[in-house]
Amino acid sequence: xxxxxxxxxxxxxxxxxxxxxxxxxxxxxxxxxxxxxxxxxxxxxxxxxxxxxxxxxxxxxxxxxxxxxxxxxxxxxxxxxxxxxxxxxxxxxxxxxxxxxxxxxxxxxxxxxxxxxxxxxxxxxxxxxxxxxxxxxxxxxxxxxxxxxxxxxxxxxxxxxxxxxxxxxxxxxxxxxxxxxxxxxxxxxxxxxxxxxxxxxxxxxxxxxxxxxxxxxxxxxxxxxxxxxxxxxxxxxxxxxxxxxxxxxxxxxxxxxxxxxxxxxxxxxxxxxxxxxxxxxxxxxxxxxxxxxxxxxxxxxxxxxxxxxxxxxxxxxxxxxxxxxxxxxxxxxxxxxxxxxxxxxxxxxxxxxxxxxxxxxxxxxxxxxxxxxxxxxxxxxxxxxxxxxxxxxxxxxxxxxxxxxxxxxxxxxxxxxxxxxxxxxxxxxxxxxxxxxxxxxxxxxxxxxxxxxxxxxxxxxxxxxxxxxxxxxxxxxxxxxxxxxxxxxxxxx
Amino acid sequence: xxxxxxxxxxxxxxxxxxxxxxxxxxxxxxxxxxxxxxxxxxxxxxxxxxxxxxxxxxxxxxxxxxxxxxxxxxxxxxxxxxxxxxxxxxxxxxxxxxxxxxxxxxxxxxxxxxxxxxxxxxxxxxxxxxxxxxxxxxxxxxxxxxxxxxxxxxxxxxxxxxxxxxxxxxxxxxxxxxxxxxxxxxxxxxxxxxxxxxxxxxxxxxxxxxxxxxxxxxxxxxxxxxxxxxxxxxxxxxxxxxxxxxxxxxxxxxxxxxxxxxxxxxxxxxxxxxxxxxxxxxxxxxxxxxxxxxxxxxxx
Numbered sequence: 001x002x003x004x005x006x007x008x009x010x011x012x013x014x015x016x017x018x019x020x021x022x023x024x025x026x027x028x029x030x031x032x033x034x035x036x037x038x039x040x041x042x043x044x045x046x047x048x049x050x051x052x053x054x055x056x057x058x059x060x061x062x063x064x065x066x067x068x069x070x071x072x073x074x075x076x077x078x079x080x081x082x083x084x085x086x087x088x089x090x091x092x093x094x095x096x097x098x099x100x101x102x103x104x105x106x107x108x109x110x111x112x113x114x115x116x117x118x119x120x121x122x123x124x125x126x127x128x129x130x131x132x133x134x135x136x137x138x139x140x141x142x143x144x145x146x147x148x149x150x151x152x153x154x155x156x157x158x159x160x161x162x163x164x165x166x167x168x169x170x171x172x173x174x175x176x177x178x179x180x181x182x183x184x185x186x187x188x189x190x191x192x193x194x195x196x197x198x199x200x201x202x203x204x205x206x207x208x209x210x211x212x213x214x215x216x217x218x219x220x221x222x223x224x225x226x227x228x229x230x231x232x233x234x235x236x237x238x239x240x241x242x243x244x245x246x247x248x249x250x251x252x253x254x255x256x257x258x259x260x261x262x263x264x265x266x267x268x269x270x271x272x273x274x275x276x277x278x279x280x281x282x283x284x285x286x287x288x289x290x291x292x293x294x295x296x297x298x299x300x301x302x303x304x305x306x307x308x309x310x311x312x313x314x315x316x317x318x319x320x321x322x323x324x325x326x327x328x329x330x331x332x333x334x335x336x337x338x339x340x341x342x343x344x345x346x347x348x349x350x351x352x353x354x355x356x357x358x359x360x361x362x363x364x365x366x367x368x369x370x371x372x373x374x375x376x377x378x379x380x381x382x383x384x385x386x387x388x389x390x391x392x393x394x395x396x397x398x399x400x401x402x403x404x405x406x407x408x409x410x411x412x413x414x415x416x417x418x419x420x421x422x423x424x425x426x427x428x429x430x431x432x433x434x435x436x437x438x439x440x441x442x443x444x445x446x447x448x449x450x451x452x453x454x455x456x457x458x459x460x461x462x463x464x465x466x467x468x469x470x471x472x473x474x475x476x477x478x479x480x481x482x483x484x485x486x487x488x489x490x491x492x493x
Numbered sequence: 494x495x496x497x498x499x500x501x502x503x504x505x506x507x508x509x510x511x512x513x514x515x516x517x518x519x520x521x522x523x524x525x526x527x528x529x530x531x532x533x534x535x536x537x538x539x540x541x542x543x544x545x546x547x548x549x550x551x552x553x554x555x556x557x558x559x560x561x562x563x564x565x566x567x568x569x570x571x572x573x574x575x576x577x578x579x580x581x582x583x584x585x586x587x588x589x590x591x592x593x594x595x596x597x598x599x600x601x602x603x604x605x606x607x608x609x610x611x612x613x614x615x616x617x618x619x620x621x622x623x624x625x626x627x628x629x630x631x632x633x634x635x636x637x638x639x640x641x642x643x644x645x646x647x648x649x650x651x652x653x654x655x656x657x658x659x660x661x662x663x664x665x666x667x668x669x670x671x672x673x674x675x676x677x678x679x680x681x682x683x684x685x686x687x688x689x690x691x692x693x694x695x696x697x698x699x700x701x702x703x704x705x706x707x708x709x710x711x712x713x714x715x716x717x718x719x720x721x722x723x724x725x726x727x728x729x730x731x732x733x734x735x736x737x738x739x740x741x742x743x744x745x746x747x748x749x750x751x752x753x754x755x756x757x758x759x760x761x762x763x764x765x766x767x768x769x770x771x772x773x774x775x776x777x778x779x780x781x782x783x784x785x786x787x788x789x790x791x792x793x
Contacts, residue, residue, distance in 0.1 A: 108760060112543020133760055134542030217647075231652055231741045281629070288631040297630075431759060434738075441742035445653070472562065479557060479764075481540050481548045 064092030065351065065361060069122035070103040071343065073309070074176075077377050078368060085367060091360040093120070100124065107131065110350060111140025119351030119361050122176070125164045125342045125423070126430050132167040133427035134482045141172035141346035142358065148174075153370075161387040163422040165344045168252075173344030174369045175387045177305070177378075180416040181238055181338045184303035184311070186296060187323035187405050189213060189223075197325050203267070206328040207278050213299055214278060224280030227298035230272050230444035231281070233437035234340055235302055240264050240436075241421040242338035243330045247432035247473075248424035254477065256432060256439075257463070257470035264330070265436075266455050266462040269443045274453030290314050302327075304340040305413045308383035312403050319403045324412055337416035339423060345369055385413045392417075428473055435469035537766035554767035564768065566743050567751040570656060574747065575724035577660040578667075583716060586668050590675035605676070608669035616666070620733030623662040627651050627734075651735060655744035659731055667723075671716050678712035679705070707790075714787040721779055725772065728753060748772050 064086075069075055075097040086092045096118065098106065104127040110117030111131055117140070123131075131140055148154050148171055154162065161175035190197065193213055200206045207225060215223040228235050240246050245260040255261070271279045282298045283289035284307075292298065294317050303311070303324060311318060326336035345365045352358045368374060375386035376396055385397065397410030426432070442465045447458055477483060537554055541547045558564050589608060593601050611619070626633045627650035638644030650658045682705055690700045706713075731745040732753070739746035739754070748768065756765030 105757075108543075112545065112760070114545070130760055134546050138542055138546055288625075288628050291631060438742050441652075445742065475557075475561075476759075479540070479553070481550065482542055482546060 064094055065119035065364070066094050066096055067120040067122065067364075068096050068098055068103055068106070068118040070098055070100040070124070071122070072097060073382050074122065074343070077374070077381050081368060081371075081374060081377075085364065089363075091364065093364055100127070103127065104130070107140070110348065111138070114350070117348045117350045119357070120345060120347055120365060122343055122345050123173075125344075126433075128165060128173065128344055128346070129167075129425050129427050129429050131172075131427075132425055133480075136168055136170065138482075139167065139170075139172060140349055142349055142352055143170045143172060144174070144347070145169075145171045147362065156389060158387040158389060158417050158420070160339070160420040160422045161342070164342055164425050165346070167425045173346040174365055176343040176345065176369060177341075177384050178387050178413070178417045178420055179304045179306060179339050179341045179384070180413050180420050181242075181302055181304045181327060181340050182324040182412065182416070183300045183327055184307075184322050184324055184404075185300035186318075186321060188321040189296060189299060190323075197323075200325070200328050201332055202334070203328045203330060207271070210299060211278075216276070221296065222280070223296055223299060225278045225299050226271070226280075227282045227293070227301035228268065228272060228279040229281035229283075230269060230440045231437070232283075233433055233440075236265070236268060236436060236440055237433060238302060238338040238340045239268060241423065242327060242335050244335070244421070246421070246424065247429060247436065248426045250422065250424075252424055252426040252428075254428075254432065254470055254473050256436060256473060257467040261436075262459060262463040262466050265440060265443060265466060266459040269440065269447055269458050269462070270453060270455040273444050273447045276453070285310070294318060302338075302340065305384050305409075306341060306382060308401075308404070308409065309381075312383075320405055322403065323405045324407055324409055326412075326416060335419050335421065337419050339420045342423075379410055383409070385410055385417065387417075428477055431476060432469075432473050435472050436466070439465040439469040533766040533769055536763050537770050539763045541762050542760070550763065554764045555771070557764070558767050558771060563743065563746065563751060564748075567739075567746045567748045570743075570745065571725055571727065571747045573656050574659055574663075574727055575721055577656065578663060578720055578724045579717065581660065582664055582668055583671060583713075583720060585664065586671035586716075587675045587713075589668065590672045590679055593672070594676060594679045605669075605673070608672055610669065611666050612670035614666070616729040617733050619662060619666050620730055623658070623665075624651070624734050624736075627658050652741045653744070655731070655735065655740045659727075659734065659745065662730060662734065663727075667720075671720070674712055674716050675709065678709035682708040710790055711787070714783065714790075718780060718783050721783070722776055725749075725776055725779075 067082075069078070075095060078095055082093050082095055103121070103123065106115070107117065107121055107123060107127065108130060109115045112134070121141075148162075153174070154171075157175060158178050161178055162171055165171055165173035165175065185197070190210070190213070195209060195213070197209075200209055210225045213223060214225055215221060237246070240261055243260050243264045245255065245258055245264060247254065247256055249255050268279075271277065280292075280298045282292035282301070284301075293301065294315055301307075311322070327338060329336050345368065347358065347361045347365065351361060370388050372391050372394065375388060375391040376394065378384045378386055379396055386392070392414050397414055398408045399410065400406040401409045439462075443458065443462055446461050446465075447453060452458055452461075538549060538551060539547045540550050540554070592598070593605055593608075598604075627635075629635055629649050629652075630646045632650070634650070635644060635646050635648055638648075639646050648654075686704050686708070687700055690704050695703065726749055727747045728749040731740065731747055731750055735745045739750055749772070752765050752768040752772065755761050755768060
């Protein structure tokens with residue numbers, strides 16, 4: 001063909017693509033009819049137009065830095081503060097609200113695969129722990145330990161609040177909260193029965209003193225003394241932590257099969273099974289559970305500070321009927337609280353290209369988490385007490401709360417803050433939680449099948465199921481070649 | 494007159510044309526099926542923390558899998574669910590199809606629509622409905638049974654009887670769907686054979702056993718295979734019904750749910766790939782076994 005010629009530089013045959021040449025090639029393939037069909041042409045034109053539009057359409061450039069968060073109430077709280085910050089500071093920030101699963105996926109994807117991440121992230125305890133799965137240098141958050149120490153923040157904030165964000169001795173986030181736990185009880189029923197809760201110090205006292213209010217199966221209106229069930233993994237965890245047990249020790253070694261855990265689990269199951277059970281199941285965050293709570297099916301429930309807002313929003317009928325009291329201890333003089341939930345703010349490594357980047361993000365994070373105005377808003381809007389000790393004197397925490405029968409609940413939660421148990425940041429937390437929940441279910445089934453409802457009878461089986469759970473978690477940890485490396489370098493065992 | 498073909502075009506290269514037509518599929522297949530399959534095999538031999546941190550661990554993921562009690566729990570639950578689906582759902586579907594194919598039945602189309610409609614509902618929606626139905630104390634099922642026969646309100650469907658609950662939910666969704674396959678197959682059963690059997694003195698049961706069943710066996714085999722594959726891939730229903738968990742004591746844990754938890758909740762993609770490959774091999778073995786059975790019955 002004429003269109004073919006030799007390229008002058010390389011001496012190779014170069015084919016010029018002309019309409020005649022294309023037609024000739026298509027004819028040789030027998031595709032002329034296909035290519036010239038109006039439908040195919042329409043699709044081709046559409047593709048070309050959309051491709052061109054994508055290429056030409058300007059992508060709006062985003063100014064400043066981005067913060068991802070997954071809690072809508074936090075988003076609402078932060079919005080005005082961020083607007084104020086952007087007015088008064090050179091560095092600008094933008095909040096992006098994601099669903100919790102999306103936030104977790106995007107965070108892990110960014111940290112492990114280098115996909116784009118926000119400059120600052122607010123994450124909850126379990127997703128955050130997953131970022132600590134690999135080697136220490138692979139953690140996608142900036143290590144804040146030295147800065148926290150230099151600025152005295154390790155002392156200024158409630159100590160236990162740092163533990164979920166501290167892995168292998170390094171801290172990767174500023175804590176958002178304390179989340180001490182109390183017991184929310186039906187004061188209308190308890191006080192009508194003439195019961196004085198100040199007489200209660202231990203769980204044993206609690207069930208003994210409240211026993212007259214128990215109305216078991218067959219009663220017209222069943223009523224149980226505590227909202228606790230074998231399937232309530234979060235409640236079981238907080239009770240284990242309260243007793244000094246839990247899933248991991250400070251070096252992130254599993255302690256699932258410890259004596260104290262077996263003792264607590266056996267107690268819990270003895271409360272939940274059998275004809276004389278004292279606990280009932282009114283699940284949280286569900287309409288059915290709320291209905292049971294309103295009906296008085298359970299006399300008391302575990303209440304971390306953030307749960308107060310949920311009760312107020314979902315069960316306004318209980319306003320003025322509830323009161324809070326410290327958790328009964330496991331032994332006299334023991335801990336009267338526990339911990340449930342929590343968030344942190346961290347700075348992503350990918351968002352720090354220069355030292356100035358870090359300083360800007362750090363200043364913003366501190367403003368957002370440590371400012372007195374946030375402490376007030378956090379409490380007013382979300383019922384959450386701040387971990388910043390210097391703000392604990394704010395009179396807002398002494399204000400009586402009508403929903404809780406006029407109690408100064410902020411002060412009550414703050415009084416318990418120093419007692420909050422430390423928690424592990426192990427990436428195996430979720431797995432341990434699941435295996436302990438399995439152990440609880442298996443133990444309850446065993447008790448029902450064998451008609452053993454007494455703590456003493458249940459204890460040996462509790463030790464066995466917890467040893468099994470411990471073994472499963474340990475086996476998964478032993479498989480992790482990255483953690484083994486850390487152990488070799490003196491990190492995690 | 495002979496139809497024109499590519500070969501008639503002077504100088505055409507007909508061997509290239511099929512490849513050109515196949516190329517879109519091949520491209521998609523290579524990118525979205527073949528490459529991920531190969532990559533999953535590579536991953537199953539590794540431990541990873543994102544693509545930047547990978548270690549070759551040989552067959553250790555597979556070794557661990559066979560000693561992992563959770564995997565065996567998941568496999569047992571999946572088999573129980575599959576057998577439950579197979580042994581309850583398919584006979585029920587066939588029975589309903591036969592009822593609806595009864596000559597002279599009034600409103601057959603309406604019943605067919607009613608029975609088929611649950612399969613048009615999304616799994617997530619069905620899961621939400623059944624989560625409310627199976628709730629203890631306040632759930633529709635327990636309350637209705639309590640009022641009629643004094644049933645225990647605390648009967649914990651979604652705690653201690655997860656598999657029966659899952660089978661019931663899937664029955665509601667898929668019985669009508671499978672029924673349509675059987676209806677179509679029943680329509681094609683040869684009337685002359687049925688009449689001949691009747692004239693020879695065969696009763697309804699013998700006609701069903703010796704005429705209807707052999708006639709619909711190719712379709713039945715196909716439905717069995719689809720149901721088994723679908724059952725082994727069970728994920729959304731337990732995941733949503735049990736609030737993103739495997740249920741108390743892992744009673745709702747299925748193989749795919751375990752794969753998901755391992756890969757996306759524990760970030761252990763290597764181990765998840767090993768689970769995926771074992772599941773794939775199980776499905777291949779089942780399919781081959783089913784094909785052999787069908788061929789044998791056809792040959793007989």
